[in-house]
Amino acid sequence: MKKQGIGFIDSGVGGLTVVKEAMRQLPNESIYYLGDTARCPYGPRPEEQVRQFTWEMTHFLLEKDIKMLVIACNTATAAALEDIKKKLAIPVVGVILPGSRAAIKATKNNQIGVIATAGTVKSEMYPKMIHEKDATAKVASLACPKFVPLVESNSYHSPVAKKVVAETLQNLQTSGIDTLILGCTHYPLLRPIIQNVMGNQVTLIDSGAETISEVSTLLDYFDLAEKSDCSEPAERRFYTTGSTQLFKEIASEWLKIEEMSVEQAKLGF
Template identity: 45%
Template sequence: MDNKYRPIGVFDSGIGGLTVLKEIIKEMPNESTIYLGDTARVPYGIRSPETVIRYSLENTHFLYSKDIKLLVVACNTASSISLDSIRRTVSIPVVGVIEPGAKAAVRTTRNKRVGVIGTEATIRSSSYEKSIKSVDRDIEVYQLPCPLFVPLVEEGWVEGEIATMVAEKYLLDMKDIGIDTLVLGCTHYPLLKGVISKVMDKEVTLIDSAVEVAKEIKEILETSDLKKGYQGGALREFYVTDLPERFVIVGERFLGSSIEHIEMIKL
């Protein structure tokens, strides 16, 4: 198969990576995609680094066997721990979710005060802070775990009184710090953009890592002469390691479109 026609592979520990896939499809609708959600072993954030690397490599090998042309690690935990191991294993471009979001935050901030919200595991790893400071060490980074955001999103409570109350509880202190840029450091959080925007000042710019990942992928494909163009239809394949029915129900909300071809696999 011509390299341009090969699909883009995307994996996550579960459903959240579908927000990344959504932006990839929006940015490059003609590209075929294969998504793997390791729903049998979610969440990765409670695992040891060695286990996260093992899971990530198993996901990588499965997608690589599908003759993908680029791999997206659409999981913050795996991106912070496994990228180097994955890149040593495969001979295709590998894109994580942390660096694109961090670089966008550096470009966006005017007062050099950047907030990062994410799961406890992502915040504990300080991956976004390290990535931001590797570009500009003068930027002050304020990190905050928001563990209740994930269950809110998966239950569909992305607006209304409960979502607003939880967001205010988490974010009002960060608002008082005076950040002008806030990184949504979890793939679930874009679904809460509306609520988060209401709680934060209008002057605060939200950085959606999913959007930045899609832009970076497009740039890589164009510079590597791997971009498909307009020929032929785009295929959408979905694989999970457990609970395909729940994946479809919740996943269609994340993706904003129907999930038709889905298969349960064992890694």
């Protein structure tokens, strides 16, 4: 019997940071990933359009008979998670709640920063989730619109990236936060630069990595987890709406997969 996989959707390559953690924590699970790189970034787009694009990606992966969907994109989670959860028969997980929980647990002075896309910041979902758990927490949010293009163009190691990150985070350096949520799944690829700018006294929270702990719990709860003695090997399938070559370059480096197959996906455009 063919394994059912877990579906991951993102506006581009950022969700691969979530997949990397899934491969580490859940090595027996098959993974189907779709990155909408042709229409990335989602951050500046109207909420209704982001919701439409997220549904298009969801329908694409539902055709692969997935058993769970992970919206590995903060902007899409803010815009579409609740709607999709209501309408699908399979478990659906977003990245905002797990990141919020982890930040509350990590902070010592109750001052939390959030860096994210303009869309995620505008939604105010992180402050809302954090304040639902701890009304006394202080949350400072900052939109970083230049970060996603750095990652999508494979320029996240460049001197330009260092300059852009330093300039963007300047005001946060004196904000008093001791915990910073990387509220976009692209941002962990910039993590070494962000940590250097903010200093080691600031704990960085990878919302995507935290999400996989929740995925693992739900797999067990719904009895969907693959057993290690299963004879069928786990599949890793990757789809993109944009350049398969550029996607492959970034994905193979980040995930350390030498022989990677990346297929073109056609969505509703």
